[in-house]
Amino acid sequence: MTHEPTELDTPILIVGGGLGGMAAALAAARHGVSVVITEHTGWLGGALTTQMVPLDEHRRIERIGANGSYRRLREELREHYRRFYPLTDRARRDPLLNPGAGWVSPLCVEPLAAVSVLESMIAPYRASGLIRTLMHCRPTRVETTGDRIDAVEFARADGSPVVVRAEIVLDATETGDLLELGGIDHVTGKESQAQTGEPHAAAIANPDDMQSGTWCFAIEHLDGEDHTIDRPEQYDRWRDARPPAWSGAKILDWTGPGEDTGLARPYRMDVNPDDDPAAINVDHRFMPDGPELWTYRRIAARRQFREGFYRSDITVVNWPMNDYTDGPLLGPSAAQHRHGARQLSLSLLYWLQTEAPRPDGGTGYPGMRILPHVSGTADGLAMEPYIREGRRILALETVREQDVSVEIRGDRAARRYDSSVGVGHYYWLDRHATTGGGIPVNGRPQPFEIPFGALVPRRVRNLLAAGKNIGTTHITNGCYRLHPVEWAIGEAAGHAAAFSVVNATEPHAIHADADKLAEVQARLVRDEVELHWPEDARW
Structure with missing residues (x-):
């Protein structure tokens, strides 16, 4: 009989098996750095699978505005249907096959199809030992020394503990779990206008007032x-x-x-x-x-x-x-x-x-x-609720409404960042009714960029945000939280983590050193990551 170890050591620990975590793991493994990725459910894929939310995408997604690896995910999903499902001849020939023909996105698929594709994408790295997955493991404690995370303790499904020690830790959880467990500076809910300078921010901050x-x-x-x-x-x-x-x-x-x-x-x-x-x-x-x-x-x-x-x-x-x-x-x-x-x-x-x-x-x-x-559940409800807004790090750079809003910027493009590590877009600053009784106020974002500093917490030296927990506000979270953006954030975090391990450095040093940041960006570009939109791209 084999026994699971109670302690593991790894160069990179990724907590959360959603789209950001998956993109991060694949990015690090492609560059030869080992990762352990944990997930508290039995499925990888997060919002796309355990939360049952079809892809939310922008109108240019088939041509520009997405990472090359995200495009491969999309094409693998289509090919999965062509290979295994009894499609009509017309559907099979369609290069832009949309199996669900839903209108939320050009590509609507069943959760199990996405699970199968994501599992196949990491299969070679599992076989080589570069990616190890720990399923049904929920983080329960974060060990720290000063401004560094030493280890994260998890509880398995049977309650037994496992401790994972790592050089670099990525929080890719849906609600920013490590931020709370590790005492890492973060914010929840609505900030005030005084805090962010955003025209549509609340007059008074309310940490409990967040998107439904x-x-x-x-x-x-x-x-x-x-x-x-x-x-x-x-x-x-x-x-x-x-x-x-x-x-x-x-x-x-x-x-x-x-x-x-x-x-x-x-x-x-x-x-x-x-x-x-x-x-x-x-x-x-x-x-x-x-x-x-x-x-x-x-x-x-x-x-x-x-x-x-x-x-x-x-x-x-x-x-x-x-x-x-x-x-x-x-x-x-x-x-x-x-x-x-x-x-x-x-x-x-x-x-x-x-x-x-x-x-x-x-x-x-x-x-x-x-x-x-x-x-994949007994009662038919999704394994997990769809979380639109969780904890967000207090980051070196914070994206604010005035950086992206059409209503504020007019015909000017969204703010351009020299530190950009990816791009994204959506139709709206998509805000739903809130837990404080707020009414949605859905502004429009220009096609936007992801600044590297938004992934880096102000204080903790060896942590990166790898999902919707980056440095956005309650307002800008409404367009930075969507599937292709989460993937882009995760891939950037995976690259930065791998670079940190190989070069014995840390995310803060990458952000502070133009040469280091340029090398990370160059690696992203070689992996088909778009860092900027075309000059004329607008909402």
């Missing part, structure tokens, strides 16, 4: 069948709830918070439409006034596959109706609010099955079926 999280789930609809779940314990509460951002409307209704106006916005749902998958418009600049929810995050469009392979489309329910605003999903009250978020999502499902108004004048869709085989 959402507990996603996948559904299909089987007409003539009854898959109604048991009435959730909190159903009465959520059926009657009228959160502040809904302007008096009920949360379980075909409405949601409007952008900027504070007025409720209508939504609609067209179940299993006879639509043409190739006709889906993914350009959010042309989003209709009454957005259609069924196709928005659809991850399997039955008409993309051989007739009869799917009895129904499969769509992910990540809608305004299950945005949880009662409190943050991290911190001292996390357990209470995680339970509440799960109850809200189950209540939404039950409402859809029993009380939702239908276009034909009836109520309820009893044929709605939640899909545990898609989520």
Whole structure:
């Protein structure tokens, strides 16, 4: 019988197996530096898999504005479907195959397909020993000496501990777990205008007022069948709830918070439409006034596959109706609010099955079926809630609203950084209703850059942020938190960590030394990372 070690040593420790962590691990391993990557669930992929959130991307993603490794991820996802799924001939020939034909992104896929592809991408490095994964390991303690992290202790699924010592540590967790455990200077929630100088920042800071999280789930609809779940314990509460951002409307209704106006916005749902998958418009600049929810995050469009392979489309329910605003999903009250978020999502499902108004004048869709085989869980809810905003480091450089906002910068490009280690974009500074009752105010960002200093904490010398925990604000987090940006952040962190190990240096020294930073940037460019947008790129 073999026994897992209780202590490990590694040049680089990456805590969190989401997209940022995966990109970091691949970057370090490509340059011959060993990493240990930990994940507290059983799946790699984070937001794309355990949280069941299809890729959120910008309108230029097929041409520019993404790392080469992210493009390979996308093409591997498409090839996975071509190789293993019974696609129609038309879908198979489509170079821009979108298996779900969802309109949130040009590429909507099932979580298990993404897990398979991510596992295959790291398989060679696992075989060589350059990447070691520790699954079902949750960080519980951070050992420090002065301004350095010595080790991180984890609890395995059975409760037994394992300690990992490393030269460089990357926090790629969804909520910035190491920042709290290690006493690393960070911020949560809304900053004040006095703190950031942002025109749309709050008058008074509120660390508990952050973007709502959402507990996603996948559904299909089987007409003539009854898959109604048991009435959730909190159903009465959520059926009657009228959160502040809904302007008096009920949360379980075909409405949601409007952008900027504070007025409720209508939504609609067209179940299993006879639509043409190739006709889906993914350009959010042309989003209709009454957005259609069924196709928005659809991850399997039955008409993309051989007739009869799917009895129904499969769509992910990540809608305004299950945005949880009662409190943050991290911190001292996390357990209470995680339970509440799960109850809200189950209540939404039950409402859809029993009380939702239908276009034909009836109520309820009893044929709605939640899909545990898609989520990988017993109850069909995602393994983890979708976390839009967690802890953020107090960084050497902080990206503020005035650095990216179209409304502030006009036709000028976003701020250009000499220290850029990647680029990103999205349609909006995408802010949902908040846990403090805030109404979304969705500004627009110009195509932006990722400054290296945003990955480096002010004090701790051997830590890098490798996900949505970089130096952004409550406002700019709304566009720097999306899938391709998280990947770019992680890849930059992996490069910087590998450079630090090989050259016996540290992230602060890279940031302070123009020659060192230029070498890291040159390595990024050789690995097909875009550091700047074309001069004429605008929203």
